Amino acid sequence: MAVHQNGRMLADIVEYLICPVCHADLRLGESALRCARGHSYDVARQGYVSLLVGSRPPGTADSAAMVEARARFLAAGHYAPLTRAVAEEVRRHTSARNVPTKHEPSTETDDGEELKAYRGAGVHAGNGMGPQGPSRDPEIVEDRRAEGWAAPLIVDAGAGTGHYLVAALDAVNDGIGMAFDVSKHAVRRAARAHPRAGAFVADVWRPLPIRDGVADVVIDVFAPRNGPEFGRILRPDGVVVVVTPAGTHLSPLVEELGLLSVDEEKELRVARSMEGFAETGRRSVEFEMELGHGDVAQVVGMGPSAWHTDEAELDERIAGYLSRTVGKSSGKVVTHAAFHLSTFELASRARSVS
Numbered sequence: 300m301a302v303h304q305n306g307r308m309l310a311d312i313v314e315y316l317i318c319p320v321c322h323a324d325l326r327l328g329e330s331a332l333r334c335a336r337g338h339s340y341d342v343a344r345q346g347y348v349s350l351l352v353g354s355r356p357p358g359t360a361d362s363a364a365m366v367e368a369r370a371r372f373l374a375a376g377h378y379a380p381l382t383r384a385v386a387e388e389v390r391r392h393t394s395a396r397n398v399p400t401k402h403e404p405s406t407e408t409d410d411g412e413e414l415k416a417y418r419g420a421g422v423h424a425g426n427g428m429g430p431q432g433p434s435r436d437p438e439i440v441e442d443r444r445a446e447g448w449a450a451p452l453i454v455d456a457g458a459g460t461g462h463y464l465v466a467a468l469d470a471v472n473d474g475i476g477m478a479f480d481v482s483k484h485a486v487r488r489a490a491r492a493h494p495r496a497g498a499f500v501a502d503v504w505r506p507l508p509i510r511d512g513v514a515d516v517v518i519d520v521f522a523p524r525n526g527p528e529f530g531r532i533l534r535p536d537g538v539v540v541v542v543t544p545a546g547t548h549l550s551p552l553v554e555e556l557g558l559l560s561v562d563e564e565k566e567l568r569v570a571r572s573m574e575g576f577a578e579t580g581r582r583s584v585e586f587e588m589e590l591g592h593g594d595v596a597q598v599v600g601m602g603p604s605a606w607h608t609d610e611a612e613l614d615e616r617i618a619g620y621l622s623r624t625v626g627k628s629s630g631k632v633v634t635h636a637a638f639h640l641s642t643f644e645l646a647s648r649a650r651s652v653s
């Protein structure tokens with residue numbers, strides 16, 4: 300049953316969680332997380348836990364159809380360059396603080412060669428997998444814990460299906476992940492996304508059910524940002540990786556289909572939301588995508604225009620645009636993808652980019 304499949308993961312993660320009502324530690328029981336005061340949060344059949352208390356915020360959770368569109372679009376690899384860029388950023392920051400807290404343990408490979416078992420360095424002794432290998436070796440991790448090490452914790456806020464968290468965890472061999480989203484449709488998928496990730500329903504605008512100072516990296520990709528809360532849960536040397544769409548994102552689809560465009564104040568709003576942080580890195584990620592009718596419908600269906608567009612009418616508009624534009628042989632239109640990828644560190648310890 301899913302609860303048990305996920306039980307091992309929840310057991311790893313629960314030490315970082317706090318009760319959303321009274322902020323006491325949570326413990327994993329038979330099929331629920333509980334605090335000492337008796338607040339209890341069931342582990343759903345699909346393996347996620349809702350830590351949302353009070354009412355759901357109106358209108359911001361992705362619907363089942365939006366989540367489905369996003370899952371399909373991302374699975375097709377259209378955003379692969381962005382996915383790689385996010386994973387690389389996370390790997391860079393976790394390996395930058397890849398220093399053992401006590402001493403460097405080492406492990407013997409079968410042929411007797413000694414390998415350093417650094418946290419997240421992509422050196423994975425004994426199982427023959429490279430840095431992108433999909434699993435961590437529980438024995439190595441247990442050894443490291445015994446030595447006083449903890450696995451890097453990566454928190455994805457507004458994680459959707461967990462797509463970027465998965466890529467980050469694959470890039471950080473022994474990292475563990477938490478996906479938070481207010482949409483239960485999204486969280487259901489995120490709960491199955493990676494063996495080293497747990498998934499939770501929570502509202503990023505409210506206090507996060509996470510202990511102070513435990514996250515190595517917070518990922519926020521096109522999702523609401525709660526700067527003060529990110530600052531609270533982050534380790535002093537942690538980073539927040541923020542991705543936002545740039546002005547030319549989805550050009551010329553936006554103009555051709557009459558979609559919502561990126562607001563010009565976006566950069567300013569990002570900076571404001573991250574008060575208390577310094578932007579220590581910024582890069583553009585841009586590439587072209589070849590999209591067929593279904594891909595276009597998905598990229599519109601997973602974005603903000605989905606809230607305002609009638610499906611049948613959109614379908615007509617897409618068909619019209621494709622028939623005007625498409626190369627007859629490919630049946631696809633070329634669409635521009637453009638993002639800003641920024642890293643933020645706590646202002647008290649960082650020197651920002653100008």
Ligand SMILES: C[S@@+](CC[C@H](N)C(=O)[O-])C[C@H]1O[C@@H](n2cnc3c(N)ncnc32)[C@H](O)[C@@H]1O
Binds near residue numbers: 360457485504522523
């Ligand atoms: C544009 S999607 C991005 C999802 C994911 N980061 C990705 O890029 O694949 C925004 C996500 O934020 C979630 N979301 C919106 N408001 C939220 C809130 N207040 N707290 C947590 N998640 C929220 C939505 O449900 C949705 O899954």
Ligand SMILES: [Zn+2]
Binds near residue numbers: 318321323335337338
């Ligand atoms: Zn409690």
